[in-house]
Amino acid sequence: MVNGGKGCVVVDQGRPVGIVLEWDPLPLAVAEATPPAVALRKLLHDEAHTLAFVSEMRKASASLVGDVMESPVQSVEAGMTLVDVAAVLEIFGYGQVPVIRDGLLVGLITCRDIVRELAEKP
Numbered sequence: 001m002v003n004g005g006k007g008c009v010v011v012d013q014g015r016p017v018g019i020v021l022e023w024d025p026l027p028l029a030v031a032e033a034t035p036p037a038v039a040l041r042k043l044l045h046d047e048a049h050t051l052a053f054v055s056e057m058r059k060a061s062a063s064l065v066g067d068v069m070e071s072p073v074q075s076v077e078a079g080m081t082l083v084d085v086a087a088v089l090e091i092f093g094y095g096q097v098p099v100i101r102d103g104l105l106v107g108l109i110t111c112r113d114i115v116r117e118l119a120e121k122p
Contacts, residue, residue, distance in 0.1 A: 007096050007108065010069050014104040018069030021095070075100045078107075082114050089114075 010018040044050075074092050076085050078101040088097055089111055096110040 009073070009098045009105055009108055010065055010071075011105050016073050016075050016098040016100060016105050018066070018071035019073045019096075019098065020065060020069045073098060075105075076109065077101070082117060085109055086111075086114055 007019050007021040009016050010020065074088060074094065075098040076088050078099050080088075085097065089095070096108055098105055099107040099109050
């Protein structure tokens with residue numbers, strides 16, 4: 001996730017049951033109700049936040065996926081149009097969403113994927 005910038009879909013027998021987004025594992029002391037850029041600025045400029053972050057990350061490293069995933073997860077069907085997928089992303093405030101076919105996970109689509117596809121069309 002750190003390098004790719006995408007979330008990770010949690011599956012049970014091929015069916016999506018949750019999603020862990022980029023910022024989900026961040027400690028609540030830093031990220032709760034705080035936009036990611038503001039949380040990052042606090043980490044870089046406030047020693048107390050930095051120390052709290054390190055402490056919380058140590059605790060989080062022992063956490064289970066189920067402790068930090070968002071569930072239930074909103075998904076989209078593989079046959080949906082990009083316009084419809086973009087609407088789902090906007091409504092739920094997601095940057096990515098699992099793609100399913102017949103209830104089973106087949107992929108993950110991001111805002112970046114949609115923009116790339118639109119940019120490549122003549």
